[in-house]
Amino acid sequence: MFQKLLIANRGEIARRIGAVARGMGVKTVAVHSDADVNLPFVKEADEAVRIGPAPAKDSYLSIPAILEAAKKTGAQAVHPGYGFLSENGEFAQACADAGLTFVGPPPEAMARMKDKSQARKLVSAAGVPVVPGSDGVLPDVQSALEAAERIGYPVLCKAASGGGGIGMAAANNPAELEKVYRQCTDRAKAAFGREGVYLERYFPAPRHIEVQILGDTHGHLIHGLERECSIQRRHQKVVEEAPSVLFANGRNAGLADTLFTAAVKAAKAFGYANAGTVEFLYSDGQVYFIEMNARLQVEHPVTELTTGLDLIGWQLRIAAGEKLTVKQEDVKRKGAALEFRIYAEDPVKYFPSPGPLKVFQPPTGEGVRLDSGYAEGDVVTPNYDPMIAKLIISGATRDEAIARAVKALESFRIEGIKTNIPLHLRILKDPAFAAGELDTHFLDHHAKP
Structure with a gap:
């Protein structure tokens, strides 16, 4: 070490x-x-x-x-x-x-993942199911229109070098595609220095499921089960949880095996080592690869709390050349966990709300973990991402975790800035959330102020 x-x-x-x-x-x-x-x-x-x-x-x-x-x-x-x-x-x-x-992963693996359109080709060749889409980057509007006709509308235009939902927009017809093609190209160039975009079929109400991967430099690679990240706003995750309701308590065991096998195949195709995440969409009983993230995820604590894996600890050990001693059969799920990204923002208008943390009194209690970047008296500046903390709640069951989360969020005192805590409480108290009826457009239809 x-x-x-x-x-x-x-x-x-x-x-x-x-x-x-x-x-x-x-x-x-x-x-x-x-x-x-x-x-x-x-x-x-x-x-x-x-x-x-x-x-x-x-x-x-x-x-x-x-x-x-x-x-x-x-x-x-x-x-x-x-x-x-x-x-x-x-x-x-x-x-x-x-x-x-x-x-982190080897530079060679990162290079293979950099162009997401090429990454699709690589994992598809390895037998991983991918979202139907274009064959590589589309150089002009006409090629995009032709690809969309083959794929079928609606389509999602995505920056090939993108991430975080930047350079991504849906189109329902050729006229809309011409518009979003130019928008996504411009945004991709501004954000990533490359204007290449590609198309994927757009699913109107998918779930976003991702699989934790952990591999060493000695050829040992395992998965750390799944997380669900379906509750999003503008393609940005808001609430994450483990396990996904789709797979809790042994549900859909065959589909879970398909998901985990695909994730491991994808990681091996990239030549991956260290911690990473393979992301999928779920729709109509099928899972589809969308991308692999060559890093630790913001939501990694829900995996840690439900599997017992120390992901950062293993990152350091693997980077130091140690062998991963955890076997796949050792990875077992225990309980449920939810993560809430606490942002300095208006909970209704979603505008950033920088300023001093005049009061910052996090909740305590059983099953409560806080990963915070700030303390009382600190100033949240407008220079960076507005996330000030992550509140992670665990319980023996999802229902217990939800009940603990409501109590924790209601007792979380922050003064001096506005936060999105009221939004989280609206989500938790929505009957659809309690029932596990989630998709990436959940906030378009639920948890309204």
């Missing part, structure tokens, strides 16, 4: 990685922008290095600044967390070139 780890991220995930590493006897280095100098993840690290001003492009996205911080502090490894540079193959390669261990 390496002796010193640089954490190339901020907020709650930097804090969580730091806590796990220090618990394993590894010293930690925090890197921070000017905006974050007083946040807990900086104060709790063994060392801290300023890497630039507030804008992410000048700090958390600056590969030279992060590599210089690693050199200055003598760090031997870099954990990228999620977001920022976590899925940047050039960063992973730059770490390797600098003699640093990158806590």
Whole structure:
């Protein structure tokens, strides 16, 4: 195991990685922008290095600044967390070139996943079911229109280098496709530097199911069961849970086997190692691969709480060259868990709500876990993602977890900014949620203010 780890991220995930590493006897280095100098993840690290001003492009996205911080502090490894540079193959390669261990998949695997249209081809060849779609990137509107005729409307136009729902829009007919093709191309170029897009069949009410993957560099690869992330807003996940209601208590065992087998096949096709997630859509009794994320997911705690896997701990051990000692038969589910992303935003209009946390008093009690990037008195700035904490609730059953979550959210006191806690409570108290009747358009029809 390496002796010193640089954490190339901020907020709650930097804090969580730091806590796990220090618990394993590894010293930690925090890197921070000017905006974050007083946040807990900086104060709790063994060392801290300023890497630039507030804008992410000048700090958390600056590969030279992060590599210089690693050199200055003598760090031997870099954990990228999620977001920022976590899925940047050039960063992973730059770490390797600098003699640093990158806590994540090999750069070659990241390169195979970078173009999502090519990733579809790769996993399809490995026998993984994919959403019907275009054969690669579409160079112009005409090629998109021809592909849509083959696929059948409605279609979803997606950025080939995309993520986080950016550069993605649906079209119900040729006129709409011409419009969204140009929109998605422009957004893809602005966000990812590449304007390539491709098409997939658009399912009107699918469920979003994902499978946790964990693999070492010695050829041992397992899955960590599934999570459901169907409750979304603008393609951004809001509430996640494990297990999915589809598969709880042994339901749909055959489909679950298909799902897990497909996830492992996809990971092997990419040559994957470390922690990753294979994402699927479920519709009409079938599962379809949509993409693989080459990093830890925001929602990984629900897997940890229901399987007992220490995902960050295993990330570090695998990166250090250790063998994964967990066998597939060792991965068993216990109970249920829900995760709520607590955002600094208006719960009705969904506008960001930066400002000082005049009061920040999280809930406590059985089955309550909080991964927070802030403490009382800290200031939430408008420079980054508005997530200030993740509230993760576990219980012996889904119903027990829901009851605990309502109690916890109702007692969570935050003053000085607006948050989306009222939205979470509306979701929990909606009969459709309690019944497990979920799809990616849940918030279009339920939990209204």
